[in-house]
Amino acid sequence: MGGAVEPDSRSFIAALRGVANLAEKERGKQAETGLVKVESLRRVMEVEATSKLGDITALDAFLASALVDSYAKCGSLEDARRVASKMEPRHSIASLNALVSGYAENGKPRLAVELYRWIRESYPELLDVRTMLAGLKACGSLAALETVREIHAEISRAGVLSLSSSSSSRSPTSSSSSSSSSDGGALATSLIDAYGRCPHAQLCPLELPGIISRGPKGLQSPE
Template identity: 25%
Template sequence: MTTAIRGNHQRLLSLTQLLTSYVRHGRNHQALALFSQMFSAPDLALDAFAFPLALKSSAALGLPRAVASLHSHTLKSGIFSNPFLASSLVDAYGKCASIGDARQLFDESPQRNAIVWNAMISLYANSKDVAGAMELFQLMDVPPTEASYNSIIAAMAESGDGLIPAIAFYEKMRLAGLRPNLITVLALLPACVKLGSLNSIKEIHGYAIRISIHSDPHLGSGLVEAYGRCGSLIYARQIFDETTNRDVVVWTSMVSAYAFHGDAGNAMCVFRRMESGGVVPDGIMLLSVLKACSHAGLAGDAVRYFEVMTKEYRVETGSEHYSCLVDVVSRAGRLEDAYEIIVKMPVRATATAWGALLGACRKYGEVKLAEIAARELFEIEPENTGNFLLLANTYAAAGRFEEAERVRRELEERRVKRAPGSSWVLSRRDFACGHPRGSDAELEKGADPNRIQRYKQFDGAYNSRRRSKREEEN
């Protein structure tokens, strides 16, 4: 190797390391700019290591044309057949173009090893297409790896099918002689939480202990959340105490578990311990703290912590944080303060925020703010009948029955149908259910439609007024 060639090789290596650093830290614009300089340099022959990095940045920025251009260059340079590069192309197309484009590229790939297969299976799984992922899994002409199984298990766990298919596939993985790893366990936990299956969580926890991954902070936070959601705060706290090197995610999981069960005292105690330990809270922790304050009715603490986290810790806040703060303050009866928070929000107020204010106005009899909140809600979600009913109830509770009647008429004019409850009614041995077209069904059967009992959810004062009005008319 000549001195010039050796120098070019060393330069390519150094630039590729810098490119890797840019991509790893999310500096994707800088990464693509550097790659462009490298590509334009006549004395540098880019290899199959630089292109995947550029593809990753292009996908992160949502640049399908850049991906297509890179694809074209790999074909011209003759490195497209590299399986590592092919898997990167499949992944990039799937993330910023379409799964169809990725599948076409996958089908045209000359050499498909397990990495390429896993990239395509992962795309199907991440798009929640369990059937597509399973179909491709069955077509694999190379032995599946742990990553192949993990993608399917994660997709099953997140789908409506839930835990049982995911567990079955987990058992299939073990029978195939593959060892479930940390990713497998983390994928199974959400399904256990959805089913509220405490025994399944214990089994997974036991397996994690047997393969010595139970001390991992990621698993620790997952187990704390899983045990907490399934009602076992004792186990959650035990896992929390045993987890070493606790990061903000682990601390947040414990605070969230206490907040979920309304134990604001322990939630705030854990949060203060985290603060004293020098761990910086993030946006998810702020949300957990606000929810804990909401359950305990600690409006003052909620406002104080919100200000501390946003001003001192520079926590980025979004609509969910403000909506939760509005809910806490509204529940405490501080309706003007809640309205002021909504007005001063740096983001557009959501239906959740206005709904919290409207519900509190109904509780505390504040008509003026209820009207303001209702107007906003009618615009944001015009099909939500609950907003009309809350406003009507607020009017009725204040004795303003004419306005309550007007809202009811407006509701009927918009032809908005309330989704019925699941209550069943027996009247004179006739069964009636709350189907929205129940009366039509009865008419079709020739039954008396008057036997179908309909109920309004207006409060007692409004219903009483309506009954009195009917009696006067009769």
């Protein structure tokens, strides 16, 4: 009989997705840093220990992103930050997106917004639909109208949505390959939700015609 087959990154990613699903059902325990899904966290650590062959930077971007997302869903933002911060940003935008979402979902919206802005200022070419969705999620928690406006303008520049009556006549931008109907729908919904949570949102000069019909601290340890 042959030797045992070594699991590859896809196997580890599948395992992490399974743990993340379990974490959503686990009640968890309250800690100083927030609600921690202890049993699920233990399993994620086991997967990382098995998959990590030496330096964490050897992990591929998809596995790193899955680890960040899983740690965040278990309530361990410190571990999520640790994994994301050791990856080269240019090769791990998915990990950073997962960390932005993790901060927003675990009661750290200010860190989420700060990390979003760091990505936008340091690596503007890396911004994608998921980055914008993660940023909008954080803005909704903070009722941060100015940041919602910034992300709205970023979406407009990227051509992900038709944000004005004239934009539909323009040629697609180079980033239009990522603007599928599902992406556009998700962004439209997130924009409406984020604006709706902001005081005086009706005063925003950026409108959403066709979408609605009516009026780097983030990489530091979370506090």
